[in-house]
Amino acid sequence: MTRRTSPAAALEQPVFPAIPKADVLGRLAALHTAPIADLKQQWRELYGKEPPPFSRSYITSRLAYRIQELAYGGLKPETVERLVALGEQLDGGNVVLRRIRADSRPLPGTRLIREWQGVQHVVTVRQHDFEFEGRPYQSLSSIARHITGTRWNGWTFFGLKWRAGA
Known part of the structure; x- marks a missing residue:
């Protein structure tokens, strides 16, 4: 009923x-x-x-x-329409894809910056991996381990606590 x-x-x-x-x-x-x-x-x-x-x-x-x-006042209706149109360009209007992208890794080209013991470390997110000091790494945890010498959750180390499934 x-x-x-x-x-x-x-x-x-x-x-x-x-x-x-x-x-x-x-x-x-x-x-x-x-x-x-x-x-x-x-x-x-x-x-x-x-x-x-x-x-x-x-x-x-x-x-x-x-x-x-x-x-x-909130966003103008034209602005909302434009944002919806841009979202549909990215994922064809598939809300499931939109949520997956929002909950997973940062977009390629994003730079993650973390200061550790007075030294600034910059990681670039790439399509399927991460670049740190000119070298590819499969995970942020391996980069955090390289920087600190100890095991870290890479997402936590770089301040990305809202990872899908975590």
Whole structure:
């Protein structure tokens, strides 16, 4: 049995508080010192749902965006359309491919920079491997091991904690 909603209920959008432009800077500054419980309450008020179980920095950054969005307006429809079109150029509109790419390794050409013991190390992501000091490596862990002399999770060492399947 499927639950049906009335057309009027389907069109109802939650109402979010208007944020005066004059309040934006103060609210953004207050995010950095607010207790996490207050941040979660703001999330409920500004997004109309429960906050995700992510870090304080994630919640703070998304709240900062949302405050500005409610005060100044969101992306223009033309911008959204352009972003969708660019996404479809990359993956032909296949949402599954889009999610795989978003959750896996960085795009080729991305430079990962990590300072270790006062020395800056730069890794370039390539199509099927990584380049460090002019040499190819199959994994970031092998590069981290080369740099530190100990075993590391390469994704963690280079600050890429959201790897698919990890």
